[in-house]
Amino acid sequence: MTDRDRREVEGELRALGRTLRFPAEPDVRAAVRARLAGEPRPTGRSARILAWPARIPQPRRPGPRRRLAVAVAVLTALAVFAATPPGQAAAAGLLRLFGVEFRQGSIPVEPKPAPLPGETAMSLDAARHRVPFRILVPRALGTPDVVTVSDSGRVVSLIYGAAPGRPKADAAGVAARLDEFDGTMNPVFQKFLQGGVEEVSVNGSPAAWVRGPHEVVYLDRQGEFRQQSARLAANTLIWQVGNVSLRLEGAFERDDALRVARSVASG
Amino acid sequence: MAVSRARDGDLDAYEVIVARYTAAAHRTALLFGAGDDAEDVVQESFVKAYRALGRFRVGEPFQPWLLRIVVNETHNLTRSRSRRGRLAAQLATLRPDRAEPADPELNAVSRERREALLEAVAALPDKERQVVTCRYLLELSEAETAQVLGWPAGSVKSRLSRALSRLQTPLAARLGEAAGGER
Numbered sequence A: 001m002t003d004r005d006r007r008e009v010e011g012e013l014r015a016l017g018r019t020l021r022f023p024a025e026p027d028v029r030a031a032v033r034a035r036l037a038g039e040p041r042p043t044g045r046s047a048r049i050l051a052w053p054a055r056i057p058q059p060r061r062p063g064p065r066r067r068l069a070v071a072v073a074v075l076t077a078l079a080v081f082a083a084t085p086p087g088q089a090a091a092a093g094l095l096r097l098f099g100v101e102f103r104q105g106s107i108p109v110e111p112k113p114a115p116l117p118g119e120t121a122m123s124l125d126a127a128r129h130r131v132p133f134r135i136l137v138p139r140a141l142g143t144p145d146v147v148t149v150s151d152s153g154r155v156v157s158l159i160y161g162a163a164p165g166r167p168k169a170d171a172a173g174v175a176a177r178l179d180e181f182d183g184t185m186n187p188v189f190q191k192f193l194q195g196g197v198e199e200v201s202v203n204g205s206p207a208a209w210v211r212g213p214h215e216v217v218y219l220d221r222q223g224e225f226r227q228q229s230a231r232l233a234a235n236t237l238i239w240q241v242g243n244v245s246l247r248l249e250g251a252f253e254r255d256d257a258l259r260v261a262r263s264v265a266s267g
Numbered sequence B: 001m002a003v004s005r006a007r008d009g010d011l012d013a014y015e016v017i018v019a020r021y022t023a024a025a026h027r028t029a030l031l032f033g034a035g036d037d038a039e040d041v042v043q044e045s046f047v048k049a050y051r052a053l054g055r056f057r058v059g060e061p062f063q064p065w066l067l068r069i070v071v072n073e074t075h076n077l078t079r080s081r082s083r084r085g086r087l088a089a090q091l092a093t094l095r096p097d098r099a100e101p102a103d104p105e106l107n108a109v110s111r112e113r114r115e116a117l118l119e120a121v122a123a124l125p126d127k128e129r130q131v132v133t134c135r136y137l138l139e140l141s142e143a144e145t146a147q148v149l150g151w152p153a154g155s156v157k158s159r160l161s162r163a164l165s166r167l168q169t170p171l172a173a174r175l176g177e178a179a180g181g182e183r
Helices: A003-019 A029-036 A066-083 A124-128 A254-262 B002-007 B011-031 B035-051 B062-079 B084-093 B108-122 B126-137 B142-149 B153-182
Strands: A094-097 A100-104 A120-122 A146-150 A155-161 A174-182 A189-193 A198-202 A205-210 A214-219 A225-233 A236-241 A244-250
Touching (some): A003 B153, A100 B011, A124 A146, A205 A254, A236 A254, B011 B062, B108 B153, B126 B142
Antiparallel strands (some): A146 A155, A205 A236, A214 A225
């Protein structure tokens, strides 16, 4: 088997993994917590002598209604989260949506935040060959001025400079930034909020609108928090199209951000 | 950070970890054949992982450490039942999505090729299928694959090579068919 053959099979296998259709993952937080409540702090040694515990039977979810069920779960989570006052217990203040973790609270930001790991500028066409999902481009913002790919194809970012029809650019000359990633795997960003998330809708699917500056930090492939990337983000809209999560940031008002989101080509 | 707090018995911190790694744990359980029991496997794995946190070295990547537990739990579950036929059937339920292809260039021919490749992976000998699943379908590094499967690095390399040779032959045959079909 030549190296070329090997690379070809490897490429096909990776592509296969990315197109497999997995059912939505369960939320086991409450069940796990209920089973661990009251246990002594983990030591590592006691685990070996504990007997296999009986599995807690879980109700099976109906298949055909999955999409609706997911939408309802998202809306319920948003409502619960929005109703949680800032400073509440960390567990109540955690929300995971579209590959983004929302936390209540605040973290220090870096004076000079680092770019995403390995962030590299390239043409949109080159980027299309580097990321394992389909890049979506909103018509309402025109052509992105810079396209970057980060962390070996995990995130693609479309960056828009000052131009008519775009929001006011920030000090770095960026009017809007659209990060896209596979939102069905481990979370990619973590956001720290003082207030809540407003539940909105993009083409009939649930979306989250975060108003006001808030800290955002990159979570690497291992789920580790990259403090050096911590920065203050502007107003942000987060939504999902298929398996692609989109995170649009800029000095948008909500309705302008929604208009941009709706202009994402779906075909 | 969250891991070291959880090690001190902070269940709020552990809940963050559970939320963060559920998707990866669930995919791993499904790919290793947990089927309808994948949710139970994920729950069981997080409970066992918490109890074993004292053995986790803070600063090391958490994900492969957790996935090792998930793989072992899945094996515990499936050891007793006749798995061979079931596994193929379960992998078939994960067939590449027809409705929403992630890749716009994915045409009918390449979709068929991927389905045939999935069947070929399901038919591999156990250990070769496991190593291919970790390395390519879950996209773990060779070192992470070794950790998740609990094998020496050399076994990962040699089993990967054997599996790739085995998969390459049907792939070449399919490429031929695909080219023929387009004529």
